[in-house]
Amino acid sequence: MIGGGVNGVWVARDAAGRGLSVLLCEQDDLASATSSASSKLIHGGLRYLEQRQFRLVRESLREREVLRENAHHLIHPMQFVLPVGADSRPAWMLKLGLWIYDRLGGTSSMPRSAAVDLGSAEFDGILQNEFVEGFSYYDCWVDDARYVVLNAVDAARRGAKIRTRTKCTAARRESNRWRVTLRGMDGKDEEVRCRALVNAAGPWVSSVLENVVGQNTANAIRLVRGSHIVVPQLYDAAHAHILQSPDGRVVFTIPFEDRFTMVGTTDVTMDVAFTADWRPPSIDADETAYLCDVVNGYFRKQTSAADVVWSFSGVRPLYDDGAGSPSRITRDYVIESDAPKGEAPLISLFGGKVTTARKLAEAVMSKLRGRFLNMRDPWTKEALLPGGEMDDFPYFADELVGDYPAFDEVWLRAIARRHGTRSRAIIDTARKQTDLGWNFGGGLYAAEVDWMMAEEWAMEPDDILWRRTKCGLAVDAQGRASLADYMSRSRSG
Numbered sequence: 001m002i003g004g005g006v007n008g009v010w011v012a013r014d015a016a017g018r019g020l021s022v023l024l025c026e027q028d029d030l031a032s033a034t035s036s037a038s039s040k041l042i043h044g045g046l047r048y049l050e051q052r053q054f055r056l057v058r059e060s061l062r063e064r065e066v067l068r069e070n071a072h073h074l075i076h077p078m079q080f081v082l083p084v085g086a087d088s089r090p091a092w093m094l095k096l097g098l099w100i101y102d103r104l105g106g107t108s109s110m111p112r113s114a115a116v117d118l119g120s121a122e123f124d125g126i127l128q129n130e131f132v133e134g135f136s137y138y139d140c141w142v143d144d145a146r147y148v149v150l151n152a153v154d155a156a157r158r159g160a161k162i163r164t165r166t167k168c169t170a171a172r173r174e175s176n177r178w179r180v181t182l183r184g185m186d187g188k189d190e191e192v193r194c195r196a197l198v199n200a201a202g203p204w205v206s207s208v209l210e211n212v213v214g215q216n217t218a219n220a221i222r223l224v225r226g227s228h229i230v231v232p233q234l235y236d237a238a239h240a241h242i243l244q245s246p247d248g249r250v251v252f253t254i255p256f257e258d259r260f261t262m263v264g265t266t267d268v269t270m271d272v273a274f275t276a277d278w279r280p281p282s283i284d285a286d287e288t289a290y291l292c293d294v295v296n297g298y299f300r301k302q303t304s305a306a307d308v309v310w311s312f313s314g315v316r317p318l319y320d321d322g323a324g325s326p327s328r329i330t331r332d333y334v335i336e337s338d339a340p341k342g343e344a345p346l347i348s349l350f351g352g353k354v355t356t357a358r359k360l361a362e363a364v365m366s367k368l369r370g371r372f373l374n375m376r377d378p379w380t381k382e383a384l385l386p387g388g389e390m391d392d393f394p395y396f397a398d399e400l401v402g403d404y405p406a407f408d409e410v411w412l413r414a415i416a417r418r419h420g421t422r423s424r425a426i427i428d429t430a431r432k433q434t435d436l437g438w439n440f441g442g443g444l445y446a447a448e449v450d451w452m453m454a455e456e457w458a459m460e461p462d463d464i465l466w467r468r469t470k471c472g473l474a475v476d477a478q479g480r481a482s483l484a485d486y487m488s489r490s491r492s493g
């Protein structure tokens with residue numbers, strides 16, 4: 001398995017649970033690329049209805065139900081407000097779209113859509129006065145990076161080997177086996193043999209085909225960058241917005257880490273010449289200005305580039321279906337199977353969503369079934385993610401707060417969201433907050449750092465500050481330096 005994004009870890013987890021022997025290599029950290037840079041929604045994708053992508057929306061809405069049941073700590077229902085304004089699609093069209101959205105996935109645990117009065121007490125004071133009419137619907141929010149890490153944790157529990165900071169540099173067929181070269185952090189090469197190779201390299205998918213496997217890629221890939229900005233809270237409420245911009249695209253504003261609002265996304269087609277150290281580029285000034293302009297067209301509180309406290313960009317490797325604008329290319333996944341008779345198969349993954357990665361993994365397993373006759377049946381639909389052993393997250397979080405009265409409530413709730421039922425193992429024998437060891441800032445204590453290094457493959461400060469937590473929003477330069485020093489001593493000790 002090449003790639004430790006959401007698709008790679010899901011395939012690894014599914015395969016390991018079916019009794020296959022799995023090795024996953026990730027050149028950087030888990031979720032270091034697109035899978036920590038998504039809009040963090042487990043959603044059907046309301047806007048894909050406009051493009052008549054009913055299969056994708058139906059599957060995604062069904063998955064929303066399945067995934068939520070299995071990860072109550074990471075996946076939370078969220079209300080979205082869709083204001084109707086002069087530049088928006090007509091109200092009748094939005095109403096029709098939401099009616100379909102409510103029904104397309106079958107039975108749903110989420111409240112149905114409804115018309116809302118934006119002047120009512122619930123929404124008053126947030127948007128500009130001209131926005132009086134709107135709709136409300138529900139989708140789910142996910143901590144995307146933690147979702148990836150916890151899938152990897154479960155894959156490892158089921159026997160998969162997870163190697164981070166390990167790059168696949170070459171892969172050659174030797175009849176019914178692949179001979180694969182892996183390069184670790186120490187620069188040393190190691191050769192492994194496997195019966196099937198899955199290329200889940202995300203934006204690098206075609207680069208892996210060309211430069212690692214040595215194939216010419218016949219299929220057309222469009223690399224589309226999407227960026228988000230994080231600004232101080234634009235409004236003090238738990239709901240998100242889906243804003244229609246004058247160019248017809250949509251932009252989300254989502255409450256983020258208690259004190260912030262996340263705004264995104266852009267859609268920029270990129271021409272990439274892959275080099276050995278290529279990494280997705282960060283947001284540019286035009287994208288920031290675009291997102292601020294959309295926000296400023298709706299909200300009372302105005303924002304500008306100077307307010308941005310953090311930004312992140314991800315690149316989608318989309319299967320070019322000939323659609324003109326980047327927003328219109330299908331977000332559905334495409335699984336390409338190269339499996340000549342008598343030779344080891346190669347499966348390459350294009351596009352997809354965080355929401356559909358479990359289904360994608362099932363589809364990959366179906367393609368490999370004929371080659372692994374001892375493969376067990378599908379099992380992931382009802383499999384809890386580590387830490388997800390609960391029926392109701394708010395109840396679980398209240399219980400945790402009640403059980404540890406000597407600890408800071410805000411910290412306990414954050415830990416509950418990150419680790420679910422595994423929170424108790426992190427608190428372990430600590431009796432009070434200071435027993436958790438050094439405080440690096442932002443609620444990040446040594447006990448959690450130790451846990452993430454021991455259980456979640458964290459190796460560098462950014463693995464913890466920006467992926468396994470978002471404490472990077474609060475940790476200052478001194479805290480960061482202490483963390484780097486602490487992690488380096490832990491690694492060598």
Ligand SMILES: Cc1cc2nc3c(=O)[nH]c(=O)nc-3n(C[C@H](O)[C@H](O)[C@H](O)COP(=O)(O)OP(=O)(O)OC[C@H]3O[C@@H](n4cnc5c(N)ncnc54)[C@H](O)[C@@H]3O)c2cc1C
Binds near residue numbers: 028031039168
């Ligand atoms: C802006 C944006 C917003 C999105 N919002 C949503 C959303 O709200 N909901 C949703 O469901 N989906 C969303 N998506 C889609 C979703 O994020 C992607 O489909 C998903 O993250 C892709 O995962 P992946 O595993 O294919 O790729 P990645 O996460 O990019 O993982 C590929 C990994 O492969 C590794 N790799 C590459 N080459 C090698 C090599 N030679 N050896 C070892 N490792 C290698 C990379 O380091 C990388 O970590 C969004 C996407 C974008 C860009």
